[in-house]
Amino acid sequence: MKKKLVVAVALLVGTTWVTGLEARPSKRFDERTQMCRIIGQGRLDWESEAWGVGGKKFQEVCKSCHGRESGKDAPFLHAQTYTSKGWNTIFASRRVPCAMDGSWGALSEDEIQFINDYLFRNAAWTFDPNSSDSC
Ligand code: HEC
Numbered sequence: 001m002k003k004k005l006v007v008a009v010a011l012l013v014g015t016t017w018v019t020g021l022e023a024r025p026s027k028r029f030d031e032r033t034q035m036c037r038i039i040g041q042g043r044l045d046w047e048s049e050a051w052g053v054g055g056k057k058f059q060e061v062c063k064s065c066h067g068r069e070s071g072k073d074a075p076f077l078h079a080q081t082y083t084s085k086g087w088n089t090i091f092a093s094r095r096v097p098c099a100m101d102g103s104w105g106a107l108s109e110d111e112i113q114f115i116n117d118y119l120f121r122n123a124a125w126t127f128d129p130n131s132s133d134s135c
Contacts, residue, residue, distance in 0.1 A: 023127050025084055028120045029135035030113065031092040036135035039117045047114045054118030057111045065098065074098070079122035087123055088134065091116040 026040025039048045047053045058079075064070060066077035082090065090096055091112065098104065104112065126132060 023132060025121055025126055025132035025134070027133040027135050028084075028088065028117060030116070031088070033113075037113070037117060039121055044114075044117060048117035048121045050118075050122075052114065052118065053111060054114035054116075057107060058115045058118055061104075061106055062115065065103065079119050080124040082119070082123055083125050084120045084123040084132070084134065087116060087119040091119075 024040070026038065028037045028039055029035075030037055037044055039045060049055055062077065065072040065074040068076050094100070094104075107115070120134075
Protein backbone atom coordinates (compact mmCIF):
# COMPACT_ATOMS: atom_id res chain seq x y z
CA MET A 1 0.00 0.00 0.00
CA LYS A 2 2.68 2.44 1.01
CA LYS A 3 4.82 1.47 -1.96
CA LYS A 4 1.99 2.13 -4.39
CA LEU A 5 1.53 5.59 -3.00
CA VAL A 6 5.22 6.34 -3.41
CA VAL A 7 5.10 5.17 -7.02
CA ALA A 8 2.02 7.27 -7.71
CA VAL A 9 3.63 10.36 -6.23
CA ALA A 10 6.84 9.74 -8.16
CA LEU A 11 4.88 9.41 -11.40
CA LEU A 12 2.98 12.59 -10.73
CA VAL A 13 6.10 14.55 -9.90
CA GLY A 14 7.84 13.07 -12.94
CA THR A 15 5.10 14.06 -15.35
CA THR A 16 4.81 17.56 -13.94
CA TRP A 17 8.54 17.98 -14.26
CA VAL A 18 8.61 16.81 -17.88
CA THR A 19 5.70 19.04 -18.92
CA GLY A 20 7.46 21.89 -17.15
CA LEU A 21 10.61 21.31 -19.16
CA GLU A 22 8.69 21.38 -22.39
CA ALA A 23 7.36 24.80 -21.57
CA ARG A 24 10.83 26.30 -21.21
CA PRO A 25 11.59 29.01 -23.73
CA SER A 26 13.46 27.68 -26.73
CA LYS A 27 13.92 30.83 -28.78
CA ARG A 28 15.16 34.27 -27.83
CA PHE A 29 15.03 37.39 -29.96
CA ASP A 30 18.20 39.36 -29.49
CA GLU A 31 17.71 43.05 -30.15
CA ARG A 32 21.37 43.93 -30.45
CA THR A 33 22.06 41.47 -33.24
CA GLN A 34 18.44 41.37 -34.50
CA MET A 35 18.66 37.60 -34.48
CA CYS A 36 16.43 34.84 -33.27
CA ARG A 37 18.58 32.58 -31.13
CA ILE A 38 17.44 28.97 -31.03
CA ILE A 39 18.39 28.12 -27.46
CA GLY A 40 16.56 24.83 -27.24
CA GLN A 41 18.83 22.99 -29.67
CA GLY A 42 22.45 22.23 -30.41
CA ARG A 43 25.28 24.34 -29.06
CA LEU A 44 23.11 27.18 -27.71
CA ASP A 45 21.05 24.62 -25.82
CA TRP A 46 24.17 23.41 -24.04
CA GLU A 47 25.68 26.86 -23.44
CA SER A 48 22.45 28.25 -21.96
CA GLU A 49 22.35 25.66 -19.18
CA ALA A 50 23.98 25.95 -15.77
CA TRP A 51 26.95 23.87 -17.01
CA GLY A 52 27.43 25.83 -20.25
CA VAL A 53 29.32 29.07 -20.82
CA GLY A 54 26.20 31.11 -19.97
CA GLY A 55 25.60 29.52 -16.59
CA LYS A 56 29.27 29.36 -15.67
CA LYS A 57 30.09 32.94 -16.59
CA PHE A 58 27.05 34.19 -14.73
CA GLN A 59 28.38 32.44 -11.62
CA GLU A 60 31.96 33.47 -12.16
CA VAL A 61 31.53 37.11 -13.16
CA CYS A 62 28.05 38.43 -12.27
CA LYS A 63 27.80 36.48 -9.01
CA SER A 64 31.23 37.63 -7.88
CA CYS A 65 29.42 40.88 -7.07
CA HIS A 66 25.80 39.76 -6.99
CA GLY A 67 26.29 36.74 -4.74
CA ARG A 68 24.72 36.57 -1.31
CA GLU A 69 27.86 37.58 0.51
CA SER A 70 30.09 39.15 -2.07
CA GLY A 71 30.57 42.28 0.06
CA LYS A 72 30.32 44.38 -3.12
CA ASP A 73 27.22 46.39 -2.32
CA ALA A 74 25.40 44.84 -5.25
CA PRO A 75 21.90 43.43 -4.81
CA PHE A 76 21.63 39.62 -4.68
CA LEU A 77 20.66 38.31 -8.12
CA HIS A 78 19.76 34.90 -9.43
CA ALA A 79 18.16 33.76 -12.69
CA GLN A 80 14.66 34.10 -11.28
CA THR A 81 15.10 37.68 -10.09
CA TYR A 82 13.56 38.80 -13.39
CA THR A 83 11.34 37.35 -16.09
CA SER A 84 12.75 36.41 -19.48
CA LYS A 85 11.51 39.69 -20.89
CA GLY A 86 13.10 41.58 -18.01
CA TRP A 87 16.52 40.01 -18.63
CA ASN A 88 16.27 40.67 -22.34
CA THR A 89 15.63 44.35 -21.67
CA ILE A 90 18.54 44.57 -19.23
CA PHE A 91 20.92 43.02 -21.74
CA ALA A 92 19.57 44.95 -24.73
CA SER A 93 19.83 48.38 -23.12
CA ARG A 94 22.76 47.71 -20.76
CA ARG A 95 21.76 50.67 -18.66
CA VAL A 96 22.41 48.98 -15.31
CA PRO A 97 25.21 50.78 -13.44
CA CYS A 98 27.65 47.87 -13.61
CA ALA A 99 27.28 47.52 -17.40
CA MET A 100 27.98 51.23 -17.80
CA ASP A 101 30.98 51.38 -15.45
CA GLY A 102 32.86 48.62 -17.23
CA SER A 103 32.22 45.78 -14.76
CA TRP A 104 31.06 43.60 -17.64
CA GLY A 105 34.32 44.31 -19.42
CA ALA A 106 35.87 40.97 -18.51
CA LEU A 107 33.28 39.29 -20.72
CA SER A 108 33.37 38.91 -24.50
CA GLU A 109 30.26 39.74 -26.58
CA ASP A 110 29.69 36.01 -27.10
CA GLU A 111 29.86 35.33 -23.39
CA ILE A 112 27.40 38.14 -22.65
CA GLN A 113 25.00 36.60 -25.20
CA PHE A 114 25.32 33.20 -23.57
CA ILE A 115 24.64 34.66 -20.13
CA ASN A 116 21.58 36.41 -21.56
CA ASP A 117 20.44 33.08 -23.07
CA TYR A 118 20.97 31.30 -19.75
CA LEU A 119 19.04 33.88 -17.75
CA PHE A 120 16.28 34.07 -20.36
CA ARG A 121 15.82 30.32 -20.20
CA ASN A 122 15.89 30.01 -16.44
CA ALA A 123 14.08 33.23 -15.54
CA ALA A 124 11.01 33.63 -13.34
CA TRP A 125 7.76 32.27 -14.82
CA THR A 126 9.46 30.36 -17.62
CA PHE A 127 7.31 27.36 -16.81
CA ASP A 128 4.27 29.34 -17.85
CA PRO A 129 3.63 28.22 -21.44
CA ASN A 130 2.29 31.67 -22.30
CA SER A 131 5.44 33.56 -21.50
CA SER A 132 8.21 31.69 -23.24
CA ASP A 133 9.63 32.27 -26.71
CA SER A 134 10.25 35.81 -27.92
CA CYS A 135 10.58 34.98 -31.63
C1 HEC B 1 32.19 44.49 -10.16
C2 HEC B 1 30.90 44.14 -9.58
C3 HEC B 1 29.76 43.79 -10.51
C4 HEC B 1 29.74 42.87 -11.54
C5 HEC B 1 30.89 41.99 -12.06
C6 HEC B 1 28.38 42.86 -12.04
N1 HEC B 1 27.60 43.76 -11.33
FE1 HEC B 1 25.63 44.15 -11.65
N2 HEC B 1 25.69 45.65 -10.26
C7 HEC B 1 26.78 45.91 -9.44
C8 HEC B 1 26.39 46.95 -8.49
C9 HEC B 1 27.31 47.52 -7.40
C10 HEC B 1 25.05 47.27 -8.76
C11 HEC B 1 24.16 48.28 -8.01
C12 HEC B 1 24.51 49.66 -8.43
C13 HEC B 1 23.58 50.66 -7.80
O1 HEC B 1 22.44 50.32 -7.47
O2 HEC B 1 24.04 51.79 -7.67
C14 HEC B 1 24.65 46.44 -9.88
C15 HEC B 1 23.37 46.45 -10.45
C16 HEC B 1 22.89 45.49 -11.32
C17 HEC B 1 21.52 45.36 -11.72
C18 HEC B 1 20.36 46.21 -11.26
C19 HEC B 1 19.80 45.54 -10.02
C20 HEC B 1 18.73 46.31 -9.33
O3 HEC B 1 18.04 45.70 -8.50
O4 HEC B 1 18.58 47.51 -9.58
C21 HEC B 1 21.45 44.27 -12.57
C22 HEC B 1 20.21 43.71 -13.24
C23 HEC B 1 22.81 43.76 -12.70
N3 HEC B 1 23.64 44.51 -11.91
C24 HEC B 1 23.14 42.67 -13.46
C25 HEC B 1 24.43 42.19 -13.63
C26 HEC B 1 24.79 41.13 -14.56
C27 HEC B 1 23.83 40.36 -15.43
C28 HEC B 1 26.14 40.96 -14.45
C29 HEC B 1 27.02 40.01 -15.24
C30 HEC B 1 26.97 40.14 -16.69
C31 HEC B 1 26.62 41.92 -13.46
N4 HEC B 1 25.55 42.64 -13.00
C32 HEC B 1 27.95 42.05 -13.07
C33 HEC B 1 28.03 45.32 -9.47
C34 HEC B 1 28.42 44.35 -10.40
